[in-house]
Amino acid sequence: MCLFQYEDDPEPEEHVPAGPLYVPVLPGRAEVVVRLFRTPLGARTAVGFTSAERLAATLGAGHHWTRLSESALRAMAEPIGASLLTVDPTLTAPAVTGTAAGAATTSVPEAPETVARTA
Template identity: 40%
Template structure:
């Protein structure tokens, strides 16, 4: 596992922020992360909120969920968050 910081998209739920989960082309849920805020903005738009986390922290947050893994620097995503990580 890498200790390089990742930039992970989040969304506000009113009380707190949660990780955005996406779907792969095959329909499986996945977390996405980016190696820079610039790459995140290019894919998800400049208004997308994000948080800086390590890969182990993201993996711990999605552990136990029906999530395939983490896609780093995806070229595109399906812009439908499918759940949240508390």
């Protein structure tokens, strides 16, 4: 006998803790400042990776990181409006590096394009 049936939801959300994550942080600060991102729809999300190699493959070599548990990352991010947690995003939007006709250059923050886990 099955206690839980997901007839309406063929892929139920996984609520298993991800374990210690490699979390992108802002460099050059005495305290740890977690770097937040935006989903493709614009929602703020904290991001964690299951390995340093995955972080480097997505954000580039030499990116600063710290190790945090999923619960610690959520506790740091939720009070500042990032209630989503994206684990191991694989794609990011490229930064804008040049413009036509001498217009000002702007930078676009990377946006993980994965399904985000929610609490």
